[in-house]
Amino acid sequence: MMKTLLLLLALVSVSYGFALGIGVPLGEKDVALPISSEEVKAFTRTLKNGQKQVWNLSGPNKGTWVDSKGKKVPSTNFVFKAPGTLIIKKLSNDDAGVYDYEPLKVIKEEKLPPGVHVDPHQQRIELSVIGKL
Ligand SMILES: *[C@@H]1O[C@H](CO)[C@@H](O)[C@H](O)[C@H]1NC(C)=O
Numbered sequence: 001m002m003k004t005l006l007l008l009l010a011l012v013s014v015s016y017g018f019a020l021g022i023g024v025p026l027g028e029k030d031v032a033l034p035i036s037s038e039e040v041k042a043f044t045r046t047l048k049n050g051q052k053q054v055w056n057l058s059g060p061n062k063g064t065w066v067d068s069k070g071k072k073v074p075s076t077n078f079v080f081k082a083p084g085t086l087i088i089k090k091l092s093n094d095d096a097g098v099y100d101y102e103p104l105k106v107i108k109e110e111k112l113p114p115g116v117h118v119d120p121h122q123q124r125i126e127l128s129v130i131g132k133l
Helices: 002-010
Strands: 020-025 029-034 040-047 052-056 065-067 078-081 085-090 097-103 125-130
Touching: 029 125
Parallel strands: 020 125
Antiparallel strands: 029 085, 040 052, 040 097, 052 065, 078 085, 097 125
């Protein structure tokens, strides 16, 4: 698992903004997306077709992708790993997109003591699916 992750990180290319771009071959198993290093309220993803989906970690729609119309999307291919990782059991073309999250606790910069700076650790992951050659 770790070896796979390192291999993936070697393929990293920053495509835009703060998104971390990773390219993973189609059909790859147990693809870990380390979206957040802190506790997460919800994950979000924007698919290639522009559709936005939300994965809540609490409430009635806990543990499933829900589209912008409130419709549940089959999500058994995904496993949540605390605090902020999603694992794709087997990568399909439909999983390509930009993955992001909403933090559980929002740190207010202005409440920090003077001189203390918090790095923005929010980082989107842009997942590309590489077709078989
Ligand atoms: C996620 O949960 C929040 C409240 O915790 C709720 O307002 C929101 O509608 C939920 N989103 C989905 C897609 O279920």
